[in-house]
Amino acid sequence: MLSKKTKYGLKALTFLATQEGRVPVQISEIAKHENISQKFLESILLTLRKTGLLGSKKGKGGGYYLIKDPKDIPMTTVMRVLEGPIAMVPCVSLNFYEKCADCPDEARCSVHKLMLQVRDSTLDVFRNNTLADLVP
């Protein structure tokens, strides 16, 4: 299941992508427009800023804005920042690999075999979509 964090983050990013130029948008405006709890959104935008996807400006007329062009922001990046691993199992994850404690032989594991295919096809989707593709 997609977390609300990711859902809200995607909506916020999409909203920022529709803005003209790099004009900072206040958290309150984004929250209102997308029906998101403002405080919760605050923490999400913070992580997006720390990862380098967003910039922020303090004080009057401040807010958040996109740093890069939407078409230069692949969904793989966004999803990994917001949702974490794309794979459903750590043992097939590219960026968050971990060996299963209970599984003696990865190559012969049925779960591994299946989830590898799922990861690849999901990755395909995210690689073929940038933030620009999400804008209506």
Add this chain to the structure above:
Amino acid sequence: MLSKKTKYGLKALTFLATQEGRVPVQISEIAKHENISQKFLESILLTLRKTGLLGSKKGKGGGYYLIKDPKDIPMTTVMRVLEGPIAMVPCVSLNFYEKCADCPDEARCSVHKLMLQVRDSTLDVFRNNTLADLVP
């Protein structure tokens, strides 16, 4: 993230698929062979039986066994029984559809647009795999 329930269920089903004929296999044997908590596995096998994927036999020499041929068991069925919805968001789910409370227009929702693609590609994988394909 894939739940342990699904992971264990898949392993158990795969193990049963390697057995010759319809000989019942004891829970304890499956649990031991796949490194699964026996009690937890019990509840998983129970749901698989209730869904019609497995049959069981009580008393001495009893256990669980596959009802159908592994190649007639599509992964879509197994995954929906064990993990629930295949879609990451209810609003793009085929079997568990639900409208998002916060989203005014599905057709114009960026999350919807992206997750629809993910659902389709994941579904493709599950449709192209049967239990027989998971057996090493």
Add this chain to the structure above:
DNA sequence: TGCTTACTCTATTAAATCGATAGGGTAATA
């Protein structure tokens, strides 16, 4: 300078889910 605005950060909390465990009940078979 001083005031306002709006981002920044920490802490807390309620609810839900997950994985696991315990213990007894019941049906089938040798």
Add this chain to the structure above:
DNA sequence: TATTACCCTATCGATTTAATAGAGTAAGCA
């Protein structure tokens, strides 16, 4: 008829999620 092994309910601790509260800080403007 005793044993085996499935069947069912209840509980529990740990973790995660989503949301909230509140105080702190930097930037802009009069």
